[in-house]
Amino acid sequence: MDSAPFVGSEAMANGMVTRQQLRQHFRRIYRDVYIDPGCELDAPTRARAAWLYSRGRAVVSGLSAAAVHGSGWISADHDAELIWAEHRRKFDGLRIGFDELLPEEIETVDGLVVTTVARTAYDLGRRRPFGTAVARLDALCRATGVGVHDITRLAENHRGARGIVQLRAVLAVVDAGAESPQETHTRLALMEAGLPRPQTQIEVVGPDGRAFARIDIGWARWKVAVEYDGEQHWSDERQRAWDIERQHLLESLGWTVIRVSAMQLRTDPWGVAARVRDKLRAAGAEV
Numbered sequence: 001m002d003s004a005p006f007v008g009s010e011a012m013a014n015g016m017v018t019r020q021q022l023r024q025h026f027r028r029i030y031r032d033v034y035i036d037p038g039c040e041l042d043a044p045t046r047a048r049a050a051w052l053y054s055r056g057r058a059v060v061s062g063l064s065a066a067a068v069h070g071s072g073w074i075s076a077d078h079d080a081e082l083i084w085a086e087h088r089r090k091f092d093g094l095r096i097g098f099d100e101l102l103p104e105e106i107e108t109v110d111g112l113v114v115t116t117v118a119r120t121a122y123d124l125g126r127r128r129p130f131g132t133a134v135a136r137l138d139a140l141c142r143a144t145g146v147g148v149h150d151i152t153r154l155a156e157n158h159r160g161a162r163g164i165v166q167l168r169a170v171l172a173v174v175d176a177g178a179e180s181p182q183e184t185h186t187r188l189a190l191m192e193a194g195l196p197r198p199q200t201q202i203e204v205v206g207p208d209g210r211a212f213a214r215i216d217i218g219w220a221r222w223k224v225a226v227e228y229d230g231e232q233h234w235s236d237e238r239q240r241a242w243d244i245e246r247q248h249l250l251e252s253l254g255w256t257v258i259r260v261s262a263m264q265l266r267t268d269p270w271g272v273a274a275r276v277r278d279k280l281r282a283a284g285a286e287v
Contacts, residue, residue, distance in 0.1 A: 003036055003039040006052070007055075011034075029041070029049040029093070033052045044068050046064070047112065050094050051112050058096070059084070059106055059113050060082060061115045062115075065081070069144050070144060071136075071144070072139050072142075073181055079094055083098060118153075122154050122158070122167065124137060125151065130170065133166065137151075137174045138176060138181075139178070173187075183217060186216075186217060186260055195273060195287055198217045201215070202218050204255070206253070213249070225250065226276055228260050229259050230262075
């Protein structure tokens with residue numbers, strides 16, 4: 001057997017495994033769907049297993065479709081999602097629903113029938129909470145290159161659908177430049193505090209004419225940068241050393257750098273925004 005999920009009954013019928021081997025040497029994911037226990041069960045693999053469970057009659061959707069399309073930050077712990085006519089149910093590891101799908105909203109990726117990128121974005125953008133929806137679309141747009149206009153055009157075919165008002169609000173702030181959900185939430189916290197919409201992934205060129213840094217979030221006009229410090233910035237000694245050197249180089253070029261931690265963002269987002277506002281004002285911004 002290879003590393004992909006497979007239908008147990010089909011494998012037995014083809015003489016590839018015996019019932020005893022299936023029970024003893026393979027991991028059961030869903031009813032009659034198995035995988036080699038040594039293989040990683042990531043989100044795309046779980047999506048394939050769910051589709052096999054439906055015997056190919058369902059459409060992979062939601063977060064599962066996003067994972068198949070290459071979107072990041074989707075844990076294998078999330079339930080796989082399918083759209084399957086007349087099969088609304090939920091059980092451990094799998095969520096099955098029904099929604100109207102137009103023919104042009106379905107495609108085949110690596111042998112799986114999935115919702116298109118635009119349709120997947122349309123579905124995820126309507127889900128609460130708002131910040132999570134923005135983070136999901138940031139990641140999907142970054143991974144696939146799908147544009148806001150593509151999603152908006154698809155949404156026009158579903159006027160009055162549940163969550164459509166939120167979708168419009170999400171599309172107004174989505175940014176494919178975000179490299180992580182934390183960067184998305186940092187950006188949203190600043191905008192919710194009334195600060196001007198920041199740019200993402202700002203390239204900074206040194207005196208030698210070479211780009212040496214990309215700023216996560218900031219305002220090039222006022223040379224104010226906001227950097228989210230993830231775990232790797234503290235656990236990786238080389239990364240930490242470069243962060244210190246990089247900040248020195250940025251400051252030598254007139255940039256002000258405000259660093260933000262997960263705890264600060266979680267417990268005091270308004271305090272973070274207030275510090276950024278002070279730096280923007282000092283740089284000449286009317287905020």
